[in-house]
Amino acid sequence: MMARLVLRDVDVQHGRTRILFGVSASIAAGQIVGLIGPNGAGKSTLLNAIAGQLSAKGKILWSGKPVDARDIGFMPQHCQVRAELSVLEVILLGRHEQLGWRIADDTVNAASRILAFFEISDLAARSMQTLSGGQQQLVLLAQRLLREPQLLLLDEATSALDVRHQMHVLKLLKDYVARTGALVLVAVHDLNLAARHCETVMLLNGGRLVAHGAFQKVITPDILRSVYGIEAEFIPSQSGTPVILPLSPTSVEANPMEKSP
Numbered sequence: 341m342m343a344r345l346v347l348r349d350v351d352v353q354h355g356r357t358r359i360l361f362g363v364s365a366s367i368a369a370g371q372i373v374g375l376i377g378p379n380g381a382g383k384s385t386l387l388n389a390i391a392g393q394l395s396a397k398g399k400i401l402w403s404g405k406p407v408d409a410r411d412i413g414f415m416p417q418h419c420q421v422r423a424e425l426s427v428l429e430v431i432l433l434g435r436h437e438q439l440g441w442r443i444a445d446d447t448v449n450a451a452s453r454i455l456a457f458f459e460i461s462d463l464a465a466r467s468m469q470t471l472s473g474g475q476q477q478l479v480l481l482a483q484r485l486l487r488e489p490q491l492l493l494l495d496e497a498t499s500a501l502d503v504r505h506q507m508h509v510l511k512l513l514k515d516y517v518a519r520t521g522a523l524v525l526v527a528v529h530d531l532n533l534a535a536r537h538c539e540t541v542m543l544l545n546g547g548r549l550v551a552h553g554a555f556q557k558v559i560t561p562d563i564l565r566s567v568y569g570i571e572a573e574f575i576p577s578q579s580g581t582p583v584i585l586p587l588s589p590t591s592v593e594a595n596p597m598e599k600s601p
């Protein structure tokens with residue numbers, strides 16, 4: 341039976357402030373799911389709760405059991421390596437549970453392969469400290485994939501990448517999902533990227549799950565107005581997925597940033 345992530349009435353509170361309000365969803369593995377919503381909607385909070393990085397009320401189940409850290413790969417929003425480590429060392433740390441006195445040949449080979457997949461083999465000996473923001477992001481993504489997690493949680497993990505690298509990484513993720521049947525849950529601001537690469541999207545607003553389904557059903561001109569506070573044009577494209585062209589912000593009242601329903 342295919343694995344499934346089940347969220348049941350997930351509530352998160354910081355101090356006295358409630359951040360997530362009863363988020364419930366049942367998400368089948370074998371797809372890339374986009375977590376979308378305006379700033380402050382609760383995307384990072386939900387990913388952190390699923391990753392077990394903060395306490396939440398309700399149930400978060402992967403294949404019917406509480407999420408086990410060994411099943412997941414999690415890339416938080418602000419992720420940096422401060423230590424003086426080479427790119428290869430950082431990649432190998434993706435399998436730190438398996439590293440012993442001797443690093444097995446297949447681990448080194450897997451690390452070399454993942455560097456090649458991400459087209460960063462030439463960076464292997466470089467110190468992480470000398471890399472650009474986008475290069476660091478590629479290395480950290482490659483590190484997460486090395487251990488082949490069944491549940492991959494990515495918080496704006498392609499935000500520092502140029503367009504070509506973004507497309508390349510999303511193609512890698514698509515191939516990874518097809519090969520392993522994993523579930524990739526990715527918080528993303530770029531709606532056109534979500535439209536093209538995510539099988540389904542979950543729209544959060546004010547800490548609540550507003551909609552969950554195929555992008556074209558979830559994202560409509562009305563939703564862009566009421567949730568994002570923008571007027572936008574939907575331009576038909578050859579791919580069959582319309583391109584969203586933001587035109588103007590609606591009035592301040594209609595912009596619900598940080599507004600709790």
Ligand SMILES: Nc1ncnc2c1ncn2[C@@H]1O[C@H](COP(=O)(O)OP(=O)(O)OP(=O)(O)O)[C@@H](O)[C@H]1O
Pocket residue numbers: 354357359377378379380381382383384385386417598
């Ligand atoms: N430690 C904290 N203490 C209090 N409030 C917090 C804390 N962390 C986050 N929040 C609040 O929780 C809400 C949701 O934040 P979160 O980072 O999950 O949103 P987001 O959808 O990921 O936003 P963005 O797109 O801007 O990254 C925001 O209103 C934020 O101010």
